[in-house]
Amino acid sequence: MMRKNRVMFVDDEEGVRVSWQRFLQDRGLKVTTAPDGASAIAELSRHPVDVVVSDLRMPGTDGLELLKWLHARQPDTRFILFTGYGDMQVERRARELGASDYLEKPISPDVLAHAIDVALDPGRLHAALPVVDVKPVRVVPRPAVELKGAERAERTPLQTVGLLVAAPFLGLAFVVFLPVIGLGALAWIVTRHIKGALWPARA
Known part of the structure; x- marks a missing residue:
């Protein structure tokens, strides 16, 4: 099988054509050039190539017109x-x-060298992409509260309503009775001191 390495570079600026021709030839490619689309079509009719690299805006036949001709006459050319x-x-x-x-x-x-390499061998694009083996991951939710192994503590709607109703009363009881308990303890301490002062302990 003949190696695909024939490239045509089309640009209306001579300096650009010469520079790119030298660069591509140094990479081992066989390069021909053309100054416009019409000249490229004439040359391609006699000597087809594997890849055409063309500027868009050129006098006369531009890059899109050249692409249309190539697509109709030589569809295998990249x-x-x-x-x-x-x-x-x-x-x-x-x-x-x-x-x-x-x-x-x-x-x-x-960038141009890579584009030409891929055009000559489209398989290179796929070979350059890493293959990622994505395995599904099973996510098991953990219970919010764990009791006795795998048992989960759950409240019924009735229990939840009961807690909501009782909460204010529990708070009120705490606020009311805590000072009462404190006052009772204080009274007991004061009483003990008074008794000690009035009736000292006998020897």
């Missing part, structure tokens, strides 16, 4: 569209026409 004018509608249209990626300028060499 296409990467890049632009300095980000537009969600353009990106959506490019995806609908079969673009494998959509990049916004400025593009780093690593």
Whole structure:
């Protein structure tokens, strides 16, 4: 099976084409270039490639027109569209026409190299993603109060109402009787002292 490594780079700026051509050739790719969409179509008609990397805005036939032609004539060829004018509608249209990626300028060499690698071998994208084995976890709620092992203390609605009714009376009894008990204890102590003063203990 022939190795897929043929790339065409399309841009209307010569300096950009030359720079990217050298970079991609250093990565072991066979690279041809074209200054616009019409020239790219003429070259692709004679010598198909595996991946086309094209600018969006170019004189004459732009990147989307080139993608339309490629989608109709050479659907197996992967296409990467890049632009300095980000537009969600353009990106959506490019995806609908079969673009494998959509990049916004400025593009780093690593980003473009990765996009081309994935276009040449889509399996690399899935291989790069980690596989996470997610197991279901059973959550067992703990009882609020534990009595005698697994028994749970539960109140009936009647018991709850009884506690709500009795609570004010219990509080009132505590407030009323606590001072009474304290006064009783104080009276007993005073009485003991008075008796001791009036009737001293006999020798």
